[in-house]
Amino acid sequence: MPNGSDLAREEFETLERPLRKVDPAIDEFARQKEAEVIRNYHDSPDRHIHWLDASGVTRTILISPVWLQLSPTGGYVRRSTVYAFNIVAHKDYTHAEWPVPIVPPTPPMRRKWWHTTIVELEELPVDEREFTQLLENAYDAVRAIREDQLKPA
Helix, strand or coil: CHHHCCCCHHHHHHHHHHHHHHHHHHHHHHHHHCCEEEECHHHCCCEEEEEECCCCCEEEEEEEEEEEEECCCCCEEEEEEEEEEEEEEEEEEECCCCCCCCCCCCCCEEEEEEEEEEEEECCCCCCHHHHHHHHHHHHHHHHCCCHHHCEEC
C-alpha cells in the first residue's frame, strides 16, 4: 500500500470492513458536532473525527484496529485484532506563545498534546445507538481535557 501501510490488500480490506459498516454513523456524528472525518490516514485502516475548538486545541477521536503489540524482545508481534477508541488533544504554539523560554529557539513551532485509549473492543457494535454512544463518550472525554493538561510532545 502506498504512503504508510504495509498490509496486503486483502488484510487491509478485512480490517477496514467493520469501519465501513459504521461510516454512516460516523458521518452523522461528525456533521452534528461540526467535525471533519478523515478515513485511512496514511493508508492505515482507521477513522479520525477531528475539530478545532475555540481555544485553538485540536481534538480527535481515532477509531482503529490494533493487531500488533510490542514484543518484550523487541519489534512487534501479532495479536488478535481489537478496535480501539483513542482520544487526542493537541495544540501547536509559536515561540512567542510557548509558556517557558526555548533555548535554542528551534523548531519554529512546538506541540503540546495528550493521548489515551479509552476503550478496546473485539468488534465494533453494529447497533447504531450503541456505536453512537461510544462516540459520545469519546467526545465528552476529549472535550474534558484542559489546555493546561497538555504535555510537551
